[in-house]
Amino acid sequence: MTTALVYRAEEVTEYDDLAEAKAARGTTWVHAAEADRAEMDRVADCFDLHPLAIEDVRNNVRAKTEEYDDYTFVVVKLATLRGGETTFDEEIGDEPIGIFIGEDWVVSLTPVSADSIERVRRAVTSGDERFLHRGPDFTAYRIIDTVVDQYFTLLDQIEDDIEAVEDAVTTSTDIDTLEEINSVRRELLSFRKLAWPAREAVGVLARGDPKQIQEDTEKYYRDVYDHLVQLVDLTETYRDLASGARDIYLNTVSQSTNEVMKVLTVVATIFIPLTFVVGVYGMNFADSPYNMPELSWTHGYPAVMIGMLVVGLVMLGYFRREDYI
Template structure:
């Protein structure tokens, strides 16, 4: 879907025809959401956009900023968390976004819905003074800003998952806890691959390298750059937290295994002397040359059982004092 606005005389006017919007006096903003091949070709032809930049958006290459003769091309990716195969699994979904900044025009090209960008365009239609008559580079800044704000939203969701995991990891050795940890680590790694290139791309704009970026707009791009630096730092911090949570989980699992082994060792230790006693008196030598006189004793059986019970009690008392139990 193609939407076209022209900022002029402190108001935004919508246009249905691309050529008319391109020739109109003022700053022209064309936004294409859920772009089809026909819409992409029409916009590229109207604004003289190079096919290679269109291909970059369609193939979803890493974020970057490139300068061309008549415009500056910025490629970013919007991100969001989507449900995975299991109830607790989430995946980082990305949607490529191309921003083309010309002398008096800006084109935003998205292969997905791009609702945050649509909100900016709706604000412009309502007469947002922060957009009107401030140039195409400022419009590009507002678009990039809402994309970066969505990065913070994703980190907020991840932070909630991290808090739940930190509560579980010290009390649970369930395999699902480890799967949650690994899932968050994968999400953070995937997100990191989007943030670092985006920081480099915005850094070029913050320095004012492209001729389409006005000096008074550079400070706004520097603000976005600072946000991306903060996001990158938070991503690394959360990855460290998940590494620590995994270590705690493994230590808890090892401790639980040690407790089980301790109990099994105590039980085995108790039964070793009992097995010895039973084995000795299981040798039936009553009719042999080497007679066992206690076999003929009337109280031999209850005495043996009482002796074994006493052995058990003595060993349990010993293990209790050593805090093995």
């Protein structure tokens, strides 16, 4: 779906013909949502957009900013959580938005539907004064700003996952807990791949390097840049928390294993002398003057059993006193 809006201080007009919208007086904004190859080519032909820039939108390249003779090209990424059977099955999905900022026009292209851009469009059509008295660089800023705001929402969901993991590692050593930790780490890695390039792309606009960015609009891009710096810092902090949760989990598993091994070692140690006793008395050599005399003793068997029980109890008491068990 492609829409063309032309707005100025007095009015907002929607056009069906792209060429007519481009030639109209005021700021022209053309937005192509869920655009296929043919629709992108149609918009590119009208505004003389470079084929390589269009290919970057189609191929979903990393976020970046490039300057051309007549316009500035910006790629940012829409970020969403793709649902799974559980919270930790979700994955971060990203879709490109190509923004072309001209002297008196702005074009936005995306192969998917974007609610964030639709909110900006509704603000323009409703006659928001912030748009009507500014140029295309401000419209591009609002698009990028809404995309970055979604990053905060996404990071809040990841933060909830981290808190759930931190609660789980102190109470459970199940393998599912480790899988949840690894899932959160993958989410953070995917999010980092979104935030870092976006920060670099917006940084170019915040410095006012492209000639299409007006001086009074640079402060808005600097605000978005500050948000992205905050997002990157939070991402690094959350990665440290996820790594710490994994270390706690591994230490908990190791401690649990040590406790089990300690109990098994105590049991084995108690049975070592008992095994020695039954081994010695199991050597029943007949017709020899060196046979053990107690073998023919009437109470020999119960005496040996009582002796073994006493040895076991003494060793068990010693281990308990030394806090081995």
